[in-house]
Amino acid sequence: MDTKAAANQHATEHSLPDMVAVLSRTPPALNAFLRDLPDVWTRRNEDGDTWSVFDVIGHLVCGERVDWMPRAKIILQFGETRVFDPFDRLAQRRESEGKSLHQLLDEFGSLRAANLDELRGFNLTPEDLRRRGRHPALGAVTLSQLLATWAAHDLTHLHQISRIMAHQCRAAVGPWSDYLGVLRCEGHSS
Amino acid sequence: MDTKAAANQHATEHSLPDMVAVLSRTPPALNAFLRDLPDVWTRRNEDGDTWSVFDVIGHLVCGERVDWMPRAKIILQFGETRVFDPFDRLAQRRESEGKSLHQLLDEFGSLRAANLDELRGFNLTPEDLRRRGRHPALGAVTLSQLLATWAAHDLTHLHQISRIMAHQCRAAVGPWSDYLGVLRCEGHSS
Numbered sequence: 001m002d003t004k005a006a007a008n009q010h011a012t013e014h015s016l017p018d019m020v021a022v023l024s025r026t027p028p029a030l031n032a033f034l035r036d037l038p039d040v041w042t043r044r045n046e047d048g049d050t051w052s053v054f055d056v057i058g059h060l061v062c063g064e065r066v067d068w069m070p071r072a073k074i075i076l077q078f079g080e081t082r083v084f085d086p087f088d089r090l091a092q093r094r095e096s097e098g099k100s101l102h103q104l105l106d107e108f109g110s111l112r113a114a115n116l117d118e119l120r121g122f123n124l125t126p127e128d129l130r131r132r133g134r135h136p137a138l139g140a141v142t143l144s145q146l147l148a149t150w151a152a153h154d155l156t157h158l159h160q161i162s163r164i165m166a167h168q169c170r171a172a173v174g175p176w177s178d179y180l181g182v183l184r185c186e187g188h189s190s
Numbered sequence: 191m192d193t194k195a196a197a198n199q200h201a202t203e204h205s206l207p208d209m210v211a212v213l214s215r216t217p218p219a220l221n222a223f224l225r226d227l228p229d230v231w232t233r234r235n236e237d238g239d240t241w242s243v244f245d246v247i248g249h250l251v252c253g254e255r256v257d258w259m260p261r262a263k264i265i266l267q268f269g270e271t272r273v274f275d276p277f278d279r280l281a282q283r284r285e286s287e288g289k290s291l292h293q294l295l296d297e298f299g300s301l302r303a304a305n306l307d308e309l310r311g312f313n314l315t316p317e318d319l320r321r322r323g324r325h326p327a328l329g330a331v332t333l334s335q336l337l338a339t340w341a342a343h344d345l346t347h348l349h350q351i352s353r354i355m356a357h358q359c360r361a362a363v364g365p366w367s368d369y370l371g372v373l374r375c376e377g378h379s380s
Contacts, residue, residue: 019362022355028223032215032219033216034215038208038211139365142364144362148366149369152359152366152373159371159372162352165212166346172338172342173338174335178328181346185349185375
């Protein structure tokens with residue numbers, strides 16, 4: 001294996017502790033940032049059918065329940081022979097109903113901690129991380145890619161949360177809006 | 191005053207507690223997210239001359255020292271008769287030299303807390319918040335706009351931090367990169 005291939009292998013396969021480092025920090029960070037924030041920041045969206053911060057946290061809770069770890073287990077148990085169940089990106093509309101942001105932050109924290117405990121218990125080897133599963137739309141994906149995406153998915157929603165919140169003070173910043181990149185972000189989601 | 195004007199006044203002038211709610215939470219949130227993260231997340235940038243997470247925290251520290259509160263005091267003392275001192279967006283290259291991320295996070299937390307204590311001590315009235323100062327490039331701005339921009343500036347850098355970190359796992363997520371909006375964000379800063 002040449003140096004570049006070795007570096008790529010490092011980037012795609014041996015970064016499990018790096019991914020877990022992010023995954024374990026997201027719930028306490030969101031808790032420190034969002035708990036008891038006035039509703040103006042957490043219940044308003046970016047107009048139309050977009051999500052509020054409350055919706056985003058509900059989505060993260062759903063991911064902990066039915067997306068990341070169930071898919072990791074499908075890869076480990078069935079490899080490519082069993083396609084992942086599709087993930088309902090709107091499930092939180094139903095699941096979060098009647099809950100407070102406090103409750104969702106608590107649920108996210110405890111579900112994430114339990115999932116990471118279970119993940120650590122798997123004692124994944126480099127060979128495990130190279131195992132492939134089958135995504136219903138993307139086709140073959142490795143366990144390593146799934147786990148990196150779990151962390152990157154946290155980051156994409158932190159990105160979204162900062163943008164939703166910035167939208168709420170768009171008028172209040174007056175002429176400074178030209179200097180604030182987050183106010184020009186259009187989300188990039190398909 | 192008609193209803194719309196009243197709503198606008200609310201959005202631009204009476205939201206000081208909302209702004210302080212964000213400003214007070216940013217340091218503990220960044221601390222929970224970034225402290226002791228592996229360097230792969232905090233010391234790498236988005237290629238070329240872009241900033242690392244370490245650079246961003248250094249920039250936030252500089253803002254606490256020489257930007258936000260000094261400008262608020264200029265408005266309160268001199269109104270539009272004294273133009274703000276320009277803010278050096280690259281000062282952290284010098285100021286952060288030899289420091290650890292721990293140190294920068296600690297400095298950011300203690301400077302922000304002291305600044306917010308001082309701000310609360312001003313007991314700002316709606317009339318104070320309408321006072322105008324003069325920005326070297328943007329012209330007339332109000333104290334209220336300055337304080338909202340302080341909070342929105344935190345949000346723009348949270349947005350940037352999530353994007354810098356996501357960039358580090360661009361290769362590791364494999365085909366999922368198409369689904370992660372943060373990986374398509376180009377920053378929007380001028």
